[in-house]
Amino acid sequence: MEEKLAALLEEAVDGVMDEVIAFRRQLHRRPELGFETFETMELISKILTEAGIGHKTHCAESGVVARIPSKGSGHKLALRGDIDALPVTEQTSLPFASEIEGRMHACGHDNHAAIALGSALVLNRLQGRLPGETLVVFQPAEEGPTLPTGARRIMAEGHLDGVREIYGLHVSNELMVGQIGCRCGNFMASADMLNVKFTGKASHAAYPHKGVDALLVACRFVDAVQTVVSRMSDPLEPIVISFGRMIAGEAGNVLAGEAQLWGTMRTYNKELQRRALAAIEQMANETAAMYGATAEVKITQAIGSVVNDKRTTQKLERVARELLGEEQVVALENPSMGGEDFSGYLDAIPGTFYNLGTSDGVNREPLHSSTFDVDERALRVGVRLMCALALDPER
Known part of the structure; x- marks a missing residue:
């Protein structure tokens, strides 16, 4: 200047x-x-x-x-x-x-x-x-x-x-x-918003075999989904999947008939983004099926x-x-x-x-x-x- x-x-x-x-x-x-x-x-x-x-x-x-x-x-x-x-x-x-x-x-x-x-x-x-x-x-x-x-x-x-x-x-x-x-x-990374709802069957906590515990399904999913980061993506490609909110059940002695999760995924690689989002949806459905529940996955691609x-x-x-x-x-x-x-x-x-x-x-x-x-x-x-x-x- x-x-x-x-x-x-x-x-x-x-x-x-x-x-x-x-x-x-x-x-x-x-x-x-x-x-x-x-x-x-x-x-x-x-x-x-x-x-x-x-x-x-x-x-x-x-x-x-x-x-x-x-x-x-x-x-x-x-x-x-x-x-x-x-x-x-x-x-x-x-x-x-x-x-x-x-x-x-x-x-x-x-x-x-x-x-x-x-x-x-x-x-x-x-x-x-x-x-x-x-x-x-x-x-x-x-x-x-x-x-x-x-x-x-x-x-x-x-x-x-x-x-x-x-x-x-x-x-x-x-x-x-x-x-x-x-x-x-x-x-800065892209930000995708994740909302996953698991539907099971509520029952008395003393008789878990009579219900389908949606809270348990959600916990299994949150744990399993980290394999998208650790085992399904290149370690040199940054990706973060985090769930920060969950609502499940209404009482401590009743198995939750429904559990809902909210989270986010961040990455820079568009191809990795596509594959990871598909894997998250597949993992939610398969985790739910394994326990006799159903899953509904909503993904919002918020910002690039x-x-x-x-x-x-x-x-x-x-x-x-x-x-x-x-x-x-x-x-x-x-x-x-x-x-x-x-x-x-x-x-x-x-x-x-x-x-x-x-x-x-x-x-x-x-x-x-x-x-x-x-x-x-x-x-x-x-x-x-x-x-x-x-x-x-x-x-």
Whole structure:
């Protein structure tokens, strides 16, 4: 980036950071779930309107897409920040802790939204230096559970038609403030939702031979299904199958006539994904039959794997090294088994997803924790980098 533009960027970023941090804290106080982020949408719209930034509301029901025009001939670029929270009860002592019981920005989307807002405000100030039109997406429902999630809804409604590259980020307490984590290719795994119901026959627990114990069948299945990981897939191909919820029976002295399981499967390999899902269904049916029960398997392919485009990843690394310093750009050795619906954009648009360091060296609380928080100095880093990507002349 040329010296004059770099100085203008720093000045513009400094000029919006108080508003960015205040906005983040307001979102943290008032977390909203899924597609019901209407209060958040209205707040974003109010700030954009006051700044004179054109935008659409009610995108994917309760999201916002802002447009920063340009007189340049470069192609259209998009920056994305998700805005929904999680059904988690906050246990921090923050002065701006969640005011809504059972809801919390435990995944850091309040920070993503604040960085997106700051980027829109800065790029609007530097509009004359933009090489091409830039869209800033404030996306609801990244976390689900309603499907399709927000990214696919944004795409299906045509809000990103004509976009040629897209960037998104996720806060990470595994990296220090000032660092970013990059990786070309596989970055995050696909996420399939599993629901398996076993139906047997209830009976008195003292006479188990007169019933079919659905709880026992479910336990046998949960144990057996791990052979899909240990014996039916290449040990060098990552795959995770986990069941986190089960409901069975109504009393301790009655064999369960029905048992229902909910879980997830994660992988990067589409062929392995296909074979593993088929094996899970077959194993459920065969385990049930072995004990005289029946099985019903429902599989929902929620999100695909996040696969970062080579060209845009190289651009991210180049811009980040110039802006943050060589040592601050961390090459991630392994992809994550976590899921992210940013894949809904990457299926159609070349782009890159990266991790933004938010740890101060003491705070290492993981995502989705009831005590999760970030060092707010990271917000400035995020705004600077997102804006630098948009201002880069190579588009």
